[in-house]
Amino acid sequence: MLADEARQSLSANIGSQRVSHYLRFLGDTLLLRLITPLEIRLKGRRGSHKLCLVDHGLRAGWLQEQIPLTPEALAEQPELTTVAGHLAESIFGAVSATIPGLDIAHFPERGSDRDVDFILTVGDRRLPVEIKYQRRIDPMRDTLGIRSFVEKSVNNAPFGLLITQDDSARVDDPRIMNLPLATFMLLR
Numbered sequence: 001m002l003a004d005e006a007r008q009s010l011s012a013n014i015g016s017q018r019v020s021h022y023l024r025f026l027g028d029t030l031l032l033r034l035i036t037p038l039e040i041r042l043k044g045r046r047g048s049h050k051l052c053l054v055d056h057g058l059r060a061g062w063l064q065e066q067i068p069l070t071p072e073a074l075a076e077q078p079e080l081t082t083v084a085g086h087l088a089e090s091i092f093g094a095v096s097a098t099i100p101g102l103d104i105a106h107f108p109e110r111g112s113d114r115d116v117d118f119i120l121t122v123g124d125r126r127l128p129v130e131i132k133y134q135r136r137i138d139p140m141r142d143t144l145g146i147r148s149f150v151e152k153s154v155n156n157a158p159f160g161l162l163i164t165q166d167d168s169a170r171v172d173d174p175r176i177m178n179l180p181l182a183t184f185m186l187l188r
Helices: 002-010 016-028 056-063 071-076 078-096 144-151 181-187
Strands: 032-035 050-053 103-107 116-122 125-131 160-164 176-180
Touching: 002 016, 016 032, 032 078, 032 103, 050 056, 050 078, 056 078, 071 078, 078 103, 078 116, 078 125, 078 181, 116 144, 125 144, 144 160, 144 176, 160 181, 176 181
Parallel strands: 125 160, 160 176
Antiparallel strands: 032 050, 103 116, 116 125
8 A cells, every 4th residue: 555655646666565675664763663463373465564653743743733642632622533543553552562572463354353453462372452542432343353352262362451541431341451541651
């Protein structure tokens, strides 16, 4: 997709290998974190990397925009909630990738398997993580990926983690723990 976009916007012959090379270069400069797809039961085509921007101050300066992440500020500017959700996902991925001893991947949708934003692996245990940075959580729809992942015993996932805006979100499923992004950042 990035190669197609670059080809159209630059009117140049840019292939996916060149884009991958430059993404790895940006990953080496620590401007981006490249999150690889999880390779359990890999059948056929491997998914694309997930990109997590490391420096959101650089993004804000380049785009000349401020995206609030506090629930109070988002309540005043609800039109920015979707962008704040993307930023929250990127922040989680970038921070998780720096924790020693923790492997991070993402689980793209494959056939009947639902996608999961991130899979954290410690030893042989996996923890599926969904980022739902919104005021209201739909316990059934917003946790479908986590529940699907935890229910498959081959994934070796004892429970899942739902990252939210604040701690008011509740999910009745004992296999899912919700945690505000700000609290997760304090754990780092």
